[in-house]
Amino acid sequence: MATFGPEPGLRAEVPALRTVPTLTMKDMGMDHGQGGMDHRRMDHSKMDHGAMGHAEHGPDPHGLSVQPVSPESQLSRRPGVANVAAMPVSRLDEAGIGLENVPHRTLTYADLRSLDRNPDLRHPGREVVVHLTSNMERYMWSFDGVKFSEVTGPIVFHEGERVRLTLVNNTMMPHPIHLHGMFFDVVNGGGDHKPRKHTIIVKPGEKLSVDISADHVGDWAFHCHLLYHMHAGMMQVVSVQPEGQGQPQSHQGAHH
Numbered sequence: 001m002a003t004f005g006p007e008p009g010l011r012a013e014v015p016a017l018r019t020v021p022t023l024t025m026k027d028m029g030m031d032h033g034q035g036g037m038d039h040r041r042m043d044h045s046k047m048d049h050g051a052m053g054h055a056e057h058g059p060d061p062h063g064l065s066v067q068p069v070s071p072e073s074q075l076s077r078r079p080g081v082a083n084v085a086a087m088p089v090s091r092l093d094e095a096g097i098g099l100e101n102v103p104h105r106t107l108t109y110a111d112l113r114s115l116d117r118n119p120d121l122r123h124p125g126r127e128v129v130v131h132l133t134s135n136m137e138r139y140m141w142s143f144d145g146v147k148f149s150e151v152t153g154p155i156v157f158h159e160g161e162r163v164r165l166t167l168v169n170n171t172m173m174p175h176p177i178h179l180h181g182m183f184f185d186v187v188n189g190g191g192d193h194k195p196r197k198h199t200i201i202v203k204p205g206e207k208l209s210v211d212i213s214a215d216h217v218g219d220w221a222f223h224c225h226l227l228y229h230m231h232a233g234m235m236q237v238v239s240v241q242p243e244g245q246g247q248p249q250s251h252q253g254a255h256h
């Protein structure tokens with residue numbers, strides 16, 4: 001045992017370990033019974049299209065065109081995907097696994113506000129959905145069930161667009177997801193003072209969104225910041241393509 005301190009010889013009482021947390025159905029994205037903001041966001045009318053069909057198809061309530069990088073019908077067939085969360089929920093108002101019943105106050109992502117007004121207040125023009133996927137028994141980690149060494153192309157953003165990135169965690173671990181080069185404006189109810197982050201932890205069974213201003217042209221690393229997961233393949237390239245290249249943003253909604 002070792003003690004860190006500002007001078008040699010200092011000793012302190014070793015704090016008691018927290019109780020080892022037990023994961024639940026909610027951590028498998030199978031929450032059915034709990035109330036809160038999550039259920040108001042569900043579209044029950046589309047549930048019978050199968051797992052996550054409600055999230056993937058057609059315009060969302062804000063009129064965004066939703067563009068899953070990989071439809072969930074393909075997801076579940078991939079060997080790197082042991083579980084597809086049937087009912088992913090927002091967990092922004094939870095402190096995290098193991099902190100549910102601690103006696104002290106805990107801060108959550110829902111509590112965070114930016115001190116400054118957000119620089120880009122546009123509503124996103126489209127939504128890109130990325131699934132966090134795993135087969136833990138085989139130590140396979142990926143986005144959309146495809147490890148980085150096997151992806152066929154980058155996730156494309158267009159210069160100047162405001163894009164909503166929605167992350168769905170189908171695994172039973174929290175993942176700190178990191179994008180280089182641009183901020184995540186966390187969609188947490190903060191209005192024009194959303195917290196701005198480079199890395200956001202997505203809890204098991206959680207679905208969350210961040211808005212991004214794609215204002216830096218180039219190829220940017222996008223990966224889980226647990227580096228073992230990154231090395232196993234939970235990594236992609238976000239390619240911000242210059243204006244005038246590829247499909248202009250204003251036309252994208254027309255194809256849906």
Ligand SMILES: [Cu+2]
Pocket residue numbers: 141174175176224225226229230234
């Ligand atoms: Cu990870």
